[in-house]
Amino acid sequence: MxxxxxxxxxxxxxxxxxxxxxxxxxxxIRHDRELMLVSPDGTHLSQREVPGMALLRPVYDGDKLRVEPPDPSATAPLAHEVRRDLPARDITLFNAPHRGVDQGEEAADWFSTVLGVPCRLVCFPDDHVRRIxxxxxxxxxxxxxxxxxxxxxxxxxxxxxxxxxxxxxxxxxxxxxxxxxxxxxxxxxxxxxxxxxxxxxxxxxxxxxxxxxxxxxxxxxxxxxxxxxxxxxxxxxxxxxxxxxxxxxxxxxxxxxxxxxxxxxxx
CATH class of the missing domain: 2.40.33.20 (PK beta-barrel domain-like)
Structure with a gap:
């Protein structure tokens, strides 16, 4: 095998x-599921609700996130420097409370425009512990x-x-x-x-x-x-x-x- x-x-x-x-x-795997999209109220989003998320192609090195949109001729790629020094906010993942560092308005506007639904980008906080x-x-x-x-x-x-x-x-x-x-x-x-x-x-x-x-x-x-x-x-x-x-x-x-x-x- x-x-x-x-x-x-x-x-x-x-x-x-x-x-x-x-x-x-x-x-x-390092950086796997380190970032997530949530609705404005903090509820996590997935392809269950927004199947178009499949078409977003992220590349991430732990500091810089680049996301290719479905139609590069209509929208420029997102280039975002991930911030971990901002206050974490309450979010929910599978109805359980967790925390995420909100990545600001520019990233939120980009994803909301491309996906057609209001959403925000969050990063897993360095000091947050999520146990199996x-x-x-x-x-x-x-x-x-x-x-x-x-x-x-x-x-x-x-x-x-x-x-x-x-x-x-x-x-x-x-x-x-x-x-x-x-x-x-x-x-x-x-x-x-x-x-x-x-x-x-x-x-x-x-x-x-x-x-x-x-x-x-x-x-x-x-x-x-x-x-x-x-x-x-x-x-x-x-x-x-x-x-x-x-x-x-x-x-x-x-x-x-x-x-x-x-x-x-x-x-």
Missing amino acids: IVTELNVYPLKSCAGTALREAEITPRG NPRHAVGELRYADALPLLVTSAESLAELNTRLAEPVPMNRFRPNIVVSGWREPFEEDGVRRLRIGEIEVELVKPCGRCVIVNVDQATGARGREPLRTLAGYRTVRTDKPRVVFGKSGLPHTPGTIRVGDPVVLLE
Whole structure:
């Protein structure tokens, strides 16, 4: 088994950036989900409400954020120096209270104009601690959904695509790490620990999928697949029925991983 894709999503729910190598920190890939868009009242926004977010392509080095708009002929790219020295404001993420450093009017106006909805850009505060739900694991994360890493399998996607009239690419599932070389599709369901290059990753739970997987990441159009097909054979029951694809997890050792690194099953 080897790593075939690495992706970072610096601006939550916007397009990802493909990497050849990724620095893994205790909170996932460095800068992953470090920035987020919220409504004026502080409620986080995603492709569930604004599918056009898929068309925003951010590049972020930890200090400077550049975002390419869907139509560069109509709107100039955003070039923004991220501020961490401003007061943090109250925000909500999945109905839970959190904090974010508001990035000011210029950034808010740019995103509001491009997306057609009022919104503001916030950055994860340096002094804010967001803990993983203790039912799942012990650790921290930024604005990721539940755990710092999402690992998917090329074999699982290939099997899903045999059931679809129109195949979908892996970017529908927004993974951080894609692994190829499993013996069977969805073999990752039964895996607890992997060594990926020089780091160890714990796969904690299957990733429950929402309507975002039905958003074409190249056009922003929303359809009915692949969620409808997945629901027919990939629904599990925990506290409620969930359609699952991939596994969420967290790193137990920091380090750097690269496309092409070997992946070893530990447990």
